[in-house]
Each structure stands twice: as C-alpha cells, then as structure tokens.
Amino acid sequence: MRIFKEFKFEAAHFLPGSEPGSPNGRIHGHSFRVKVTxxxxxxxxxxxxxxxxxxxxxxxxxxxxxxxxxxxxxVDGLDLPTLEHLSMWIWTQLTPHLPGLYEVAVMRDxxxxxxIYRGSQHSQS
Numbered sequence: 026m027r028i029f030k031e032f033k034f035e036a037a038h039f040l041p042g043s044e045p046g047s048p049n050g051r052i053h054g055h056s057f058r059v060k061v062t063x064x065x066x067x068x069x070x071x072x073x074x075x076x077x078x079x080x081x082x083x084x085x086x087x088x089x090x091x092x093x094x095x096x097x098x099x100v101d102g103l104d105l106p107t108l109e110h111l112s113m114w115i116w117t118q119l120t121p122h123l124p125g126l127y128e129v130a131v132m133r134d135x136x137x138x139x140x141i142y143r144g145s146q147h148s149q150s
Contacts, residue, residue, distance in 0.1 A: 027127060028073075029062040030080045034092035038106040041097075052095070055133045059084075059115060064127035074125065083122045087115055108133070112142035120144075 034057050043050035061084060065074040096106035102114055108131050116129045132139035 026066060026074060027062050027064050028075065028077065028080075029060050030077055030084055031058060031060045032084045032088045033058050034088050036091055036094050036096050036106075038096040038103075040107065041105060056135060057091070057111070058132045058134055059088075060128075060130040060132070061115075061119060061123070061126070062128040062130075063123060063125040065125040075123070080123065083119065087118045090118070108138065108140035109142070112140045116142050116144060 035054065036057060037052055037054040039052045040047075040049040061080070063075050063080070067073055090100060094100055096103045096111075098104075100106075100114075102117075103110060112129050112131045115131065116126070119126055119129070126144070128141055128143050130139055130141045
C-alpha cells in the first residue's frame with residue numbers, strides 16, 4: 026500500500042554546459058511540484074502507514090530549502106540542478122526521516138516534464 030503527499034516550490038536555476046545559445050544556459054525560473062510516496066502496511070494500533078501531518082512537517086523543511094532560491098548557488102549539492110539531480114537531492118534529504126520512502130517525483134507542470142526517482146537500488150536496471 027502506498028500513501029503520498031505533495032508540495033510546490035518556485036526556484037531559479039541555469040544548466041551549466043548547455044548548448045551555446047540555449048535558454049537553459051541562462052538564469053530562468055520554474056514552478057516545481059514534488060510528490061513523495063511512502064510504501065508500507067497500516068500499523069495495527071493506528072491503521073495508518075505514517076501520519077500525513079508528520080510527513081507534511083518533514084516536507085516543509087525540504088520545501089523551505091528550495092522555495093524562492095537560486096538552486097545553483099543557494100542550495101548545497103545542487104550546482105547542476107536538473108530534474109534528475111533535484112529528485113536525488115530531495116530523496117537524500119528525506120530518507121533519514123521517512124521510513125518506507127518509495128518514490129520522489131519532481132514535475133514542472135507548465136513544461137509537461139518530470140523525473141521519478143526510487144533510490145539507488147532501483148536505478149541500476
């Protein structure tokens with residue numbers, strides 16, 4: 026069984042190494058949506074996998090590190106802030122706090138783009 030919680034953030038970035046003349050090489054911004062999914066079975070005492078209020082608090086701390094930031098310079102570890110690296114960075118931030126973390130999806134809805142990351146154990150295939 027899986028539960029999920031989403032959050033949104035606004036941020037600016039550029040992609041170093043972009044093709045000459047590409048708009049991705051210039052500073053620009055996006056609205057991001059992040060969906061975090063947990064996997065598990067409901068606990069007998071509570072009937073839930075993980076309290077969604079607690080999940081929201083944990084996600085808020087990550088959201089605060091990203092929202093209205095210049096990702097390349099303001100966020101340690103995101104000097105190359107692609108969707109792929111954002112997904113892995115968020116995963117790394119959450120794993121110590123969310124047992125049963127199954128998936129992190131980062132979407133740019135206005136572009137119709139996204140990336141789904143399920144941890145390094147799933148990335149080799």
